[in-house]
Amino acid sequence: MSSTGIDKTEQIYVDLYENNTTLLNRVVSDAVSQQRDKAIELFKSNGIPRRGNENYKYSKLEPYFKEEYKTDFQHEVFNQNLDDVFKCEVHDLDATTIYLINGWYYRKNKLPASLPKGVVIGSFAEISKSHPEIVEAHYNKYAKNDEDSLVALNTAFAQDGFLIYVPKGVVIEKPIQIVNIMHSSEDLLAFPRNLVVIEENAQAKILLCEHTLTESKYLVNAVTEAYVAKNAIFDIYNIQNQHNLTTCVNSIFVHQKEHSSALTHNLTLHTGTTRNNVYVDMAEEHCESHVYGLYITDKNQHVDNFSFIDHAKPNCYSEELFKGVLDDKSTGAFAGKIMVRPDAQKTSAFQRNDNLLLTDTAKMNTKPMLEIYADDVKCSHGATVGQLDEKSMFYLRSRGIGKDEARILLMYAFAYEAVEKIRVPALRDEIKELVENTFRGELDKCNSCVLCGSEASSQYTCM
Amino acid sequence: MLEIKDLHAKIDDKEILRGINLTVKPGEVHAIMGPNGSGKSTLSSVLAGSEVFDVSAGEVNFYGKDLLDLPAEDRAREGLFYSFQYPVEIPGVSMVNFMRTALNEHKKYNDEKPLSASEFLKLMREKKKVVEIDSNLTNRSVNEGFSGGEKKKNEIFQMAMLEPKLSILDETDSGLDIDALRIVANGVNKLKSKDNATIVITHYQRLLDHIVPDFVHVLYKGRIVMSAGKELALELEEKGYDWIKKQFED
Ligand SMILES: Nc1ncnc2c1ncn2[C@@H]1O[C@H](COP(=O)(O)OP(=O)(O)OP(=O)(O)O)[C@@H](O)[C@H]1O
Ligand SMILES: [Mg+2]
Numbered sequence: 001m002s003s004t005g006i007d008k009t010e011q012i013y014v015d016l017y018e019n020n021t022t023l024l025n026r027v028v029s030d031a032v033s034q035q036r037d038k039a040i041e042l043f044k045s046n047g048i049p050r051r052g053n054e055n056y057k058y059s060k061l062e063p064y065f066k067e068e069y070k071t072d073f074q075h076e077v078f079n080q081n082l083d084d085v086f087k088c089e090v091h092d093l094d095a096t097t098i099y100l101i102n103g104w105y106y107r108k109n110k111l112p113a114s115l116p117k118g119v120v121i122g123s124f125a126e127i128s129k130s131h132p133e134i135v136e137a138h139y140n141k142y143a144k145n146d147e148d149s150l151v152a153l154n155t156a157f158a159q160d161g162f163l164i165y166v167p168k169g170v171v172i173e174k175p176i177q178i179v180n181i182m183h184s185s186e187d188l189l190a191f192p193r194n195l196v197v198i199e200e201n202a203q204a205k206i207l208l209c210e211h212t213l214t215e216s217k218y219l220v221n222a223v224t225e226a227y228v229a230k231n232a233i234f235d236i237y238n239i240q241n242q243h244n245l246t247t248c249v250n251s252i253f254v255h256q257k258e259h260s261s262a263l264t265h266n267l268t269l270h271t272g273t274t275r276n277n278v279y280v281d282m283a284e285e286h287c288e289s290h291v292y293g294l295y296i297t298d299k300n301q302h303v304d305n306f307s308f309i310d311h312a313k314p315n316c317y318s319e320e321l322f323k324g325v326l327d328d329k330s331t332g333a334f335a336g337k338i339m340v341r342p343d344a345q346k347t348s349a350f351q352r353n354d355n356l357l358l359t360d361t362a363k364m365n366t367k368p369m370l371e372i373y374a375d376d377v378k379c380s381h382g383a384t385v386g387q388l389d390e391k392s393m394f395y396l397r398s399r400g401i402g403k404d405e406a407r408i409l410l411m412y413a414f415a416y417e418a419v420e421k422i423r424v425p426a427l428r429d430e431i432k433e434l435v436e437n438t439f440r441g442e443l444d445k446c447n448s449c450v451l452c453g454s455e456a457s458s459q460y461t462c463m
Numbered sequence: 464m465l466e467i468k469d470l471h472a473k474i475d476d477k478e479i480l481r482g483i484n485l486t487v488k489p490g491e492v493h494a495i496m497g498p499n500g501s502g503k504s505t506l507s508s509v510l511a512g513s514e515v516f517d518v519s520a521g522e523v524n525f526y527g528k529d530l531l532d533l534p535a536e537d538r539a540r541e542g543l544f545y546s547f548q549y550p551v552e553i554p555g556v557s558m559v560n561f562m563r564t565a566l567n568e569h570k571k572y573n574d575e576k577p578l579s580a581s582e583f584l585k586l587m588r589e590k591k592k593v594v595e596i597d598s599n600l601t602n603r604s605v606n607e608g609f610s611g612g613e614k615k616k617n618e619i620f621q622m623a624m625l626e627p628k629l630s631i632l633d634e635t636d637s638g639l640d641i642d643a644l645r646i647v648a649n650g651v652n653k654l655k656s657k658d659n660a661t662i663v664i665t666h667y668q669r670l671l672d673h674i675v676p677d678f679v680h681v682l683y684k685g686r687i688v689m690s691a692g693k694e695l696a697l698e699l700e701e702k703g704y705d706w707i708k709k710q711f712e713d
Contacts, residue, residue, distance in 0.1 A: 390515075395551040395605075398511045399565040399621060400539035400572070409564065413555025413604075 009066045010047050014040060016071070017156055023073045027159050029128035031136045039145050039155035046149035055148070058333035058365045059275050059304040064247040069189035069219055073159065075104040094426065095177040095207065096121070102182055103192025103222065104160045118167035121176065124195055125160040134165050138197050142225045142253040144279060147308075150249050151277075154223040158193035161222070166202040166232075175424055177207045182242070187217040194224040198232040200257075205235040205424050210242055210250075217245040224252045228260040230284075235263040237427060239434065241443065244272045244299065251277035258284035265422060267431065268295040268303045269438045278307040282316040293322040294418040296438050297330035297362075304333040309351075311344040311374075320351040323418040325411050325439075326362035336381065337369040344374045351381040356388065356414045358407075408439045415439075464489050464660060465530075465629055470521030472509045479505045479516070481685035487629065490657040494671055494696060495664045497682035498704045503664045504548050506682065507631045511545035512538045525629070539565075540572040542628030546618040546635050548664075553605040558617075561605050562587065562624055569625060590623040594650040611638030619650050626654070631662045636670040648673030668700040683711055 006014065017024075017040050025033040048065050049056035098121065099106040105123030115121065120131060128135040145152035162178050180192065198204055212218055228234045234254075242248060248271060254262045266276045280289045295303040309318045324332045334353040355364045368381035388410050396406035412435065419435055422428040437443045465487040472480040479502050487493055495503055509516050510523065512535030523530040530538060553561070566586075567577040578586065591601065594616050606614050615635050622630055632651070636644055651661065651674055663674055671679075671693065679695040680687045683704070688711045689695065 389551075391551050392553045394508075394511075394513055394515075394535060395547065395553065396556075396561070396565075397535035398539055398545050398547075399561070399625065400536050400569045401561075401565050402536045402568060403534065405564060405568065406536075409556050409561070410553070413553060416555040 006044055007047060009062055010044060012066070013153060013156075014044060020071070020073050024157060024159060027125040029132055029135060031132060031139055032125075032128050032158060035140045035158075036156045039152040042145050042152040043149045043156060046146075046152070048149060055306060055335065056275075056304075057335075058331070059273070059302065061150075061247065061249070061273070061275065064219055064273065067217070067219070068187065069217070070184065070186040071189050072102045072104070072184070075102065075160070095175045096172075097177040097179065098162065100162060100178065100180040100192065102184065102188060103180060103190045103220070105162060116170045116172065118165075119170060119172065120163065120165035122163060123160055124163040124193055127163045127165075131165070134163070134197060135195070138225065138227050139195060140225070142227065142255040142279075142281065143223050143251070144253065148251065148277065150221055151223055151251050154191045154193060154221050154251070157191040158223070159191070161192040161194035161224075163194065164196045164204060164206070166198045166204045168199040169201045170199075171203040172205075175205045175207050175427055177209065179209045179211065181211050181213045182216075182218045182220065182246070183213040184216045184218075185214065189219045190221070192220065192222040194222070196224065196226040196234065196236075198226070198228050198234045200229045201231045202229070203233040205427070206237070207427060208236060208238040210238065210240045210248065212242045212246050215243065215245070218242070219247045221249045222251065224250075226252065226254045226262070228254060228256045228262050230257045231259045232257070233261045235265075235423060237265045237422060237424075237431070238267065238276075239431070240266070240268045240271055240274060242271045242274075244301065246272040246274075248272075248274045249277075250274070252279070254278075254280045254289065256280065256282050256284070256287040256289065259286045261288040261290075263290040263292070263421075263423060265292040265294075265418075266305065267293070267435070268297070269434060269443060271297075271301055271303060273302045275304045276306065278305075279310070280308070280318065281310045281312065282318070283312055285313045285315045287313075287316045289316070289318045290421065291318065291320045292418055292421045294415055294435070295322075295324045295326075295332060296415070296435070297324070297332060298327035299330060300328075301330040302332070303330075306335050306337075308337040309339070309349065311338070311340045311347045311349060313343060314345045314347070316344065317348045318350070321418055321421060322353045323415055324353075324355040324364060325358065325415060326355065326364060327358040329359070329361045331363045331365075333364070334366040334383070335369060336367075338371070338379065338381070340370075340372040340374050340377055340379065342373040345376045347374060347377040347379070349377070349379045353383045354414070355383075355385045356411065357385060358388065358411075408436075411439045412436055464526055466522075466524040467510075468522045468524075470506075470509070470523060471519045472505060472516040473519055474516050478519070479685055480509065483521070483682075483685070483687060485680065485687060487660045487662065489628075489660055491660045491678070492655075492674060492676045493660070493662045494676035494679045494693075495662060495682055495687075496666065496679060496696065496699055498708070501682045502685045503682050504633055507545055507548075507633045507662075507664065510538075510631060511535060511543065536568070537572070539625070539627075540569050544622050544625055544627035544630040546615075546622060546630065546632040548633040548637075550606050550609075550614040550618055552607045552609070554607045556605050558601045558603060558605055559587070562601075562621065565621075566624060586624065590620060593623045593653055594619045595646050596620045612640060612643050615639055616643060616647060619647050623650065623654055628659045629662070630659070631664070633664045634666070635663070636665055636667060644670065645673065668696050671696050681707055683707060686711075
């Protein structure tokens with residue numbers, strides 16, 4: 001502890017905050033700026049999660065926060081033509097695609113002219129000024145700054161990200177694809193902040209693709225809030241395809257009203273260290289929530305999925321499935337908190353976490369955390385950690401399928417259940433292919449970017 | 464085509480095969496019978512390349528190649544097919560994907576070009592007829608939720624697809640109803656030629672009524688203790704194994 005009562009690492013961020021407040025505030029409306037002071041105070045008092053923090057037991061993130069990074073608080077418009085440096089692998093998808101660079105909304109994004117009336121898609125910062133009513137009504141209402149100091153840290157530094165507003169009764173059929181590219185010549189720190197509002201009877205599906213384009217080290221601490229009103233349907237699929245020097249903390253907060261249906265799916269195909277938080281509040285009756293994850297790791301990668309499903313009201317349904325395939329010395333963690341509050345009778349809550357360890361050195365920690373205060377509920381949870389089935393291996397090989405190919409088939413067979421949960425058929429087919437490529441080790445051929453092919457160093461594989 | 468000499472195999476220091484000798488020539492059908500636990504499935508899976516068992520002695524020659532030296536997949540690609548006594552369920556691997564992968568790996572091994580999607584589907588349709596297998600089955604995951612009989616039919620379907628030189632059918636008749644038994648046996652007979660051979664492992668004469676063996680062997684306690692023509696199967700059906708057991712008790 002330093003003389004001010006906080007640790008050195010935390011001090012770095014408090015200083016950074018104090019020295020940049022004006023800059024941070026410049027791009028956003030007061031509704032955003034006004035949240036900062038309280039957030040940095042929360043961060044100060046709670047500190048970066050360390051040993052002793054039960055929710056972060058298996059992820060030691062503090063060392064990553066201690067390292068030196070540049071910031072991009074004064075983002076200059078990305079001066080290259082994006083098409084020249086980036087090609088998305090989910091290419092055949094018929095989608096509305098927008099780009100973010102280091103969490104900043106790319107100003108040259110072209111939106112289809114045919115977007116339904118009242119739909120707002122664009123820069124969080126800009127919209128906070130042009131449509132203050134949206135941001136005032138929803139911003140920072142669902143993110144749990146007090147439960148997670150890293151979320152508070154994001155709130156303190158929040159500047160830009162994407163904002164999607166879908167008015168009452170509007171159904172956006174095409175998935176909205178959002179590609180966030182980390183692009184910097186120096187090691188970089190970023191705090192993307194996104195907001196999604198789906199009004200009554202409205203529907204939207206988002207595909208979020210997280211890429212790292214240059215070989216710098218990145219620390220990304222992102223927060224997405226989603227408000228899903230009565231009878232609304234919302235899906236968010238997050239594909240993480242980042243290089244080994246990435247530390248990614250990605251928190252999604254979903255707030256649901258009656259008869260709404262929400263789905264989150266975090267697919268970690270490649271990373272350095274990733275922590276995904278999913279918080280779902282089912283604040284009214286008859287909500288349905290689907291919380292999924294798939295992580296495929298090798299080398300020294302680490303992926304930690306934390307979820308908190310809050311059944312506050314009766315008659316809600318939640319379903320969680322997280323699957324992991326861990327190779328080499330990679331490590332994984334899963335913690336699934338389910339809260340069934342006293343009022344939440346007739347709750348159905350199901351949770352499962354299955355893992356496939358391909359080596360003796362890969363490690364997985366998994367733990368369900370159920371707190372049930374109602375008596376008329378249906379809850380179940382289960383976790384498994386296993387190896388490739390030898391009998392299945394032999395069966396496949398006895399038909400002439402080589403060992404490597406047989407392994408790929410079985411890994412895919414294991415993961416497939418999680419892929420099947422994608423409820424947008426076109427997306428499912430595309431992601432299926434991505435997952436298969438990951439197992440074939442063909443993802444790091446890097447079709448996704450042109451730059452790294454030439455610049456990649458031997459230190460790590462560039463994604 | 465196949466020559467097994469003094470083959471010994473063990474698991475956890477327990478010797479299960481204790482000196483097997485057997486020669487199979489193209490065009491022949493051999494039946495292997497024998498009491499439960501005598502080592503019939505062990506012999507089959509050792510030949511197919513299972514790594515569960517330790518081969519402690521012996522030689523197996525398959526078309527001039529040292530079979531024991533090859534990994535399981537290469538044995539299959541060289542033309543050996545093992546129809547499992549207990550076929551494995553593999554949820555998540557579709558029959559179509561499984562068969563296409565298998566077939567194309569065979570092609571690659573033999574320097575042939577892979578089948579196109581339409582060629583493959585055509586072949587699959589053709590071969591499905593051989594064993595009258597339900598189309599729904601091939602749209603599902605490998606053996607997942609298949610009934611006992613359906614699994615056995617599926618084994619013969621795979622055999623039809625891969626056109627092996629030597630097939631080892633391990634109790635392919637068990638679990639089949641009377642019609643299915645006839646269909647499967649007819650399937651096997653249709654695939655028979657002067658160039659390929661079959662080893663049928665069975666407990667019952669009824670299969671051998673359809674697939675008529677040239678030789679019948681009795682495996683007992685890890686050794687082939689008796690070999691004769693097809694009449695031996697009838698004799699066993701009538702008398703059981705007691706008289707053999709008495710004769711070969713160690
Ligand atoms: N994986 C194993 N571990 C231990 N013992 C085994 C294993 N597999 C087979 N055995 C033993 O080897 C012996 C031979 O078994 P095998 O399955 O080859 O018999 P079988 O002749 O095929 O019998 P059945 O007619 O019942 O199919 C048995 O005693 C069996 O218990
Ligand atoms: Mg057997």
